[in-house]
């Protein structure tokens with residue numbers, strides 16, 4: 001059986017009186033792609049935030065390859081986590097090539113997020129001889145052209161693709177993708193799917209958040225369905241689509257035959 005990479009146990013997050021996540025546990029194995037679905041406010045981004053270290057957990061623990069995963073996001077990036085954001089977080093005044101380079105630097109120095117927030121200029125130096133070639137390879141793999149454009153000139157879909165490329169440049173053990181397909185055209189979706197497959201081929205793992213349950217089910221090995229902060233299903237994607245939990249979460253109580261067909265087309 002494949003090595004266990006990431007384990008979450010009893011993860012809970014409370015924001016004041018709001019419980020965003022309640023006692024969520026999971027295991028992620030090498031080469032596995034886990035889809036995270038659920039309606040608005042279900043807790044998907046919160047779980048990504050707790051894993052990446054963007055937010056501290058109120059309760060619960062995480063381990064990566066058996067080692068306790070805790071502390072700030074920069075430390076977790078160096079340990080092998082990379083993430084993208086629901087709203088892409090690129091350094092807009094830097095070029096596409098420089099943004100891709102930030103991913104390489106993130107694995108050496110800390111998170112992209114902190115660099116984007118202020119101190120990214122220093123993160124671009126020193127560059128290793130292999131960096132320029134790595135950036136060109138990334139761009140080729142994702143179909144990203146005109147590397148000298150400022151990132152601020154890109155469309156939303158193009159920004160997402162660059163952000164995913166930046167995360168891939170970190171060579172993550174676990175890649176966390178928060179709604180990577182939103183705003184992407186067909187070629188952007190294809191580029192992002194290729195990144196997911198690349199991480200899987202490397203024997204690493206991906207957690208993919210998206211509202212398009214149909215798209216997610218076709219891509220992932222397993223789905224976790226969240227509802228109001230709780231994990232209500234964790235298992236085979238097709239079984240998830242047909243499960244009573246799925247009908248309940250998205251449609252309330254429904255006729256089984258109709259609901260199964262509807263569930264294949266959930267897009268919010």
Ligand SMILES: Nc1ncnc2c1ncn2[C@@H]1O[C@H](COP(=O)(O)OP(=O)(O)OP(=O)(O)O)[C@@H](O)[C@H]1O
Nearest residue numbers: 015018019020038039040041042043044045046047
């Ligand atoms: N910083 C915060 N402060 C207070 N409440 C928060 C905060 N972040 C999230 N929440 C609340 O936690 C709950 C879960 O939010 P979260 O963003 O994780 O859901 P989601 O499943 O990602 O939703 P969406 O699909 O709309 O992005 C929601 O009720 C949300 O309002």
